[in-house]
Amino acid sequence: MRGRVMKSTGSWYILQSDQGIVNARLRGKFKQEDLKLTNPVSVGDWVEWDFEDQQETAVITEIQPRENYIIRKSTRKQQFSHILASNIDQAFLVITIKDPRTSLGFIDRFLVSTESFRTPAFLLVNKIDTLGKPKDLEYLGLIREIYEPLGYPVLEISALSQEHLANELSPLLSGKTTLLAGHSGVGKSTLLNRLIPDANQATRSVSKFTSKGVHTTTFAEMFPFEKSGYLIDTPGIKEFGILDIEDQELSHYYVELRKYLGRCKYHNCKHVNEPGCEVLQALDRGEIHPYRYENYLNILFEEDTHR
Ligand SMILES: Nc1nc2c(ncn2[C@@H]2O[C@H](COP(=O)(O)OP(=O)(O)O)[C@@H](O)[C@H]2O)c(=O)[nH]1
Ligand SMILES: [Mg+2]
Ligand SMILES: [Zn+2]
Known part of the structure; x- marks a missing residue:
């Protein structure tokens, strides 16, 4: 069966x-x-x-063979990894501007893992009801500026607003298996409970002192959404392990770099400092966001040290 x-x-x-x-x-x-x-x-x-x-x-x-999966490195056993969830149709990365702040580096790593399977990803900026300070709005603006042109929808929501959930999220969920990912404390379980009232996922307040979410969801768990669809709640993720990606492959998972690939002087170009690199020229022309490129280098060199 x-x-x-x-x-x-x-x-x-x-x-x-x-x-x-x-x-x-x-x-x-x-x-x-x-x-x-x-x-x-x-x-x-x-x-x-x-x-x-x-x-x-x-x-x-x-x-049965997995169509795709989202993986992270095992916290206990080096070299081992843990599959958070498999066979997903789309991923919602829940991010917050503050309490806790989600970094651009974390977003980029997540997007590399979803792109490696061509899984559509959405950025859900949650707790929008708490924003007001100019520096918070500036960060929100930066997120829009970077990710919208790449084709990643940026949705500003508050899990506390039934209207946001009904109008912006529910229509995206029917018939699909959707992964909710993000740091601890960003509101994944709160969102899930409000979308699926009988889910009863534990939620916990963000610690006032450290601004780091307290770990409450231990295992990933999938819940049926209405008649057709599933939502997967995951434990808070500190970092994603990006595994089995060769240096030259990384640029394939950066959507904005794809169009330059194969046009560099050297076929094995890593787009770091090679002569005749089309990516570096595009960066100079302002066609690639410098923060995205900075994280590209971070991922590239970090992965090296893990090998
Ligand atoms: N103000 C505000 N608080 C929220 C929102 N979403 C979640 N929270 C609070 O953030 C805390 C962490 O939420 P939780 O769902 O446990 O986060 P998770 O670790 O990502 O599952 C809880 O105290 C929630 O009540 C929101 O949109 N606005
Ligand atoms: Mg949770
Ligand atoms: Zn290049």
């Missing part, structure tokens, strides 16, 4: 299937392709399962 993993609690998995909700465990070892994973099965996976022991328990017998 076929099912979809809605939640994982260590060794048990909650599946949604034609038979309703079933609690299943894994049988045997699953061959993992190239990745070293701390979780063999992730939320969003489509699986085959069967009853065993006179129908008292269910076992997952097969994991």
